[in-house]
Structures are given as structure tokens and as C-alpha cells.
Amino acid sequence: MGDTADFDREVASVCPFCGVGCQVSLKIKDNKVKFVEGINGPANEGRLCVKGRFGFDYIHHPHRLTKPLIRRADAPAKGLNVDPGNWQQHFREATWDEALDAAANGLQAIGGKGVAGFGSAKCTNEEAYLFQKLIRQGFGHNNVDHCTRLCHASSVAALMENVGSGAVTATFNQIEHADVAIVIGANPIENHPVAATYFKQFAKRGGKLIVMDPRGQALKRHASHMLQFRPGADVSMLNAIMHVIVEEQLYDQQYIAAYTENWEAEKAHLADFSPEKMAGICGIDAETLRDVARTFAGAKAAMIFWGMGVSQHIHGTDNARCLISLALMTGQVGRPGSGLHPLRGQNNVQGASDAGMIPMFLPDYQPVGDQGVRTAFQEVWQHGEIDATKGLTVTEILDAVHDGDIRAMYILGENPAMSDPDVDHARAALAKLDHLVVQDIFITETANFADVILPASAFAEKSGTVTNTNRQVQMGRPAVPPPGDAREDWWITVELAKRLGLPWTYAHPSDVFGEMTQVMASLTNITWDRLEAQNAVTYPSLTPDDPGQPIVFADAFPRENGRARFTPASVIAPDETPDADYPMIMTTGRQLEHWHTGSMTRRSRVLDAVEPEANCSLHPSTLRRLGVEPGGMVRLTTRRGSIDIMARSDRAVAPDMVFVPFAYVEAAANILTNPAIDPYGKIPEFKFAAVRVEKAQSE
């Protein structure tokens, strides 16, 4: 914490890391961010975690891109071979005109369905809107996606199907009105730390906190129940809990009759899932399952929070369907302290999805296949036809590159060379592209493969809105200038669009936001000026003065008949199960100090000092069996590849499991992960791979 002598001005903005969306005050001196304090945003009320407080200095890192770069004609073959501090052998500096012309000409030369776009949940809403519009309008198809495909796509699929909306039904802060809460497949103390402070306060005042996760976690200390179930056994455990609620008639018949459909089918389906039968599958004893069922069904107000432990499975949509059914049968939606809340990962994954950076929906989840929807957009966009066919998703696009159907890509802020499953396959696809344009703030692993690199802006250098996990649209403001010739992302995308022949005339992100309000009903009553004045407005906002609705669906659901739906879920085994060659289970995730692929946090002095080295976590008994001391090296091998990595001793990890964070390029967890996808959300199974763990040969 500094004092007023340490800065000469301060700017209110939003933390760039997780979906909690904490509001921050950036303290500036000599055009540098000196320190950061939390301010009174609706999600954080002044609180910040270690990333928000100490993780900002990456914006002044010497690796920042300051000039547009073009690949040299005599550069070495494309590969993961560029030193971000010493790139001159691979790229040469260019002017903006030269680089934008090269980027646009290369994309246009291939054109049509030979081009695809990956945006990022790090984009602002306006950048995301422009990006999807550029791909749809400039190339005439919907092959545009972003990292929501890798985090909550299956949750959104289940919510859209059964509730009619992909966003949360209640803000996480509503937990203050709850008496029971389930947190499943999420580790909020590490991944949504400020939200976790509200969960801990809830437990402290006597709320019953039911934590369900195959891995132990710090929130366990605050839990009334900790269910450390077998990895991949979510459906059997949740169906067993719901079986008890049916068997003991603990469900809310009045709510079910008034607000839902397909209850009889759900009820019949659950008959097969007695706790006694499921205990052996999910690893939780029948009495605990019964106790949890009674506790949840007996709540006056209950919430369900979930994370990627639920969504990143080939049955991720089924997992989320179970959670929705559990809330519906107990009438726990639409009242204070009740609701369904998938904890969104990235700071703007909600907003980027709302803005249409997904291949099957135009902004506000309006289906591309609907003629009326397309006509409405075409009238506003005033140029070209929107394709009626759903586009390809992240993993499908990279497969299409391997097949030769896609030959050029525009990638904004996304890092598939680190984040995608079976990442050697993704890297080979990037190397195969005839033309790759990367817009980013560093030479990321993905930018290693670029033909043109466009230097962009960090959060503290640009204007734009972002939408957090709570549906709160918040204003981000420029506090310092971008370094060198780096420019705001919206400007770069607009300049590229002009070179592709699109009649774009935006002069500021507020112009883009204004257009968004014309095509997105969710933004009704939310204006740029209002956000400038108030910093945050929650959607839906019912009047120009309404700060927004923290709880939705009190009276009806946004489905054709106004009712939510029960969709029964059956048990589906993970795509690959342990066997003699790969006898253990690998799961991946984040750590408190490092964010996703590490491009920002590994360039943050404090965060990298706390967690400087690639590591995995194994149970002490497993380490003993392997003859490895804590801190020693192990080799992890799956059907995709091997990595050597330092092993930590962690009792929270079951003896047959290994947990691997995915932020470290030198031991990239995604070399190992399974690219098999959920059929509905098309999300890869990051949370389950069969793995062999051995003492590393170097040990």
C-alpha cells in the first residue's frame, strides 16, 4: 500500500484477471502504474486478491511489443523457437501501414472459409463485438470462437437448453441471503479469491457450505460437508443426491408444477440411482449422500456454484444438467439467496460470449440459423450477408487447419499454443498455416508462429467495458499510454476491417458500444455515459435508473413456454480410463499466483517470485512409492506425450491422481491433455486423462 506522495493521479478500472471483476484504483506516477488498491465495486466492495493487488507490473515488462513485426523472409522454420526478448532473427520491425496491409492482404488472399478467428476473453466487450463482426462480415462465415470453448461452454449449453439463458441466475454476493450453498468442481480460494471471501463469511455466520471436488482444497476448512468424490463421477453422485430428494419427497411440488417441464421423466430416470448403488461409483458413502440431499432440500435459500471441474469433461453438459435439475426440483432459483452460478473464469468471458464471439450465436445468443435474427443484424451492419451455418469451434478449427480447409487465422489475445488440449497438435496446426496474424501484448507462444504481429494494449492502456461473472457490465479506463507504437485493440481491428473493404467508421469504443445496444436486448437501459458515471450496471437493468437485477427468473424463464426444463443425465465414463500402461488420473487447473498460460503473471515480479517453477502435486504416499522426495522431478506420460516436472507433496490429491497447473511453457500440461470433447458444448476433457507417473530419469 502506498500513500498519496507515491502517485500523482489515480484511475478507476477493473482487474484484468478473473471473472469476479474487482474494481481497482490504479495509482499512477510518471505514466507508470505504481500500485493498485481495491475500490467499492459491486462484486468486491474494496477487496482484492494477490493477483489484483500485485500482478499488474507485467504491463511495464521489457518484453512488451512496441512495434508491428513481420516475419523475415529468411527466418528459421516456424516453431516454438522465438526468444520474446530477442526476436530479431525471426521478425523485422514494420510501420503500422506496412503491417496492417500485410495482415489484411494475407487474410484476403486466402479469404472465405479458408480464414478463421480466435478472439479472447481478455478482450473488452467492444473488441469482442468488432472481432466477431470482422470475421462474419469480412469473410462471410461463423468460424469465430474463443476460450469460452475451453472453460464453460458445456455449462452454457446446459443453461441455454434448460433455463433459456447462459448467464448466472444470481450474483455470487447473494450467498449472504442463503443458508446452504454447494461449491462443486471449483477451487475459489485459488481461482476466484475475492468471491471465496464471501463464501467464507457465509460459513462463518452459520451457513452450510457443501464442497464437492475430487481434489481437496482450502475451502474444505470452512465446509459443513466435504465430498471428495472420484474424478469423473459427478453424474452418479448428483443423481444419487436427487434420488434421495425424490424418494423422501423433499422436492418442491408447487414450484415444479408452476415453473418447470419434464419432471416425470426426470423422476423416473432417477429411480435407478440409489445412493447405495452409486456409492461404489462415486466414492462417497450412501449416508453422506443422503445427508447432503436432506441438507440441500431443507434449505430456505440455497445456491449452487460450479467451476471447470464440472464443465471440462466429455460429459460436462450432463454434469451441469444435474445441477440445474437439483436447483429446479427444490425451487432454488429466482429468490434472494438462491440460484445457479457457474463461476466464470476470465475477466470478460461472460462479455465476450454475450458479444457473439462464438460460432453458433450472434450477439446476445441469437442463433445464426434464424433468418429473422440475421436480417435484423444485416440491417444494422449494412454490408453483406451473414452465413446461416454454425461455424467451427476452437478444436474443430485447428483440426480443419490440419485437414487443409483453413489456411489463415487472425488471433487476438488468445494463446492456443499453450491453452489447447494435446497442444503439440495445436502447435503443428499453427505452424502449418499459410498466414497467421497475431495481435497481442507479448510474443506469446502462439505469436512464435505468426507471419504478422500487431502490438496491442494492456487493460490499463485502453477504454472499454467488461462483464463479470455476476452479469455486471463495468467500465475500464486508460490510465497509462501503450508503450512505443502499440495501439488499442479496437483501433487495430477497425484498421484491418477497412483494409478488408468493410465500411467501418468507428472513432471510439463508445461508438461500438452504441451499436451493441441496438442489437443486444440485454444492454437495454445501459449506456456508455451511464457506465462512465456509475462504473457498473448489472444486466438486465429494467429502467435507466435501475442498477440492475441481481436475481433473475422469479416469475418465468426465457424459454418458449416460460418454463425451465429437467433434462435427465446418464452416467458416461471418461474418454480414457486408467489401465496398465497409464494407471493414474491427471487433472489440470490454475494456481492462485498464475493466470492461465502465464503470459501476464509469469512477467509479474511478485507473482513469479512466489511461484517461479513448473510443478505438479502428488499424494505423499505416491511420492514414497515412486521413490521421489518432495521437490524432486517426475515424468508424466499420457497417450499424447511426456513432460518432466517438479513434484510437490499434497495430501489434498488422491493417491491415484496428479494435479498439473497449465501456466508453464517449460513443462506444458497441455502436451498431455485429452482433446476428446463434450458433444454439446464441444469442450475438451481437461479434467481427466490416463497418465503414467515415474521418477524422472534426471533424478
Ligand code: SF4
Ligand atoms: Fe482480480 Fe479476480 Fe483477484 Fe478480484 S479475485 S483481484 S478480479 S484476480
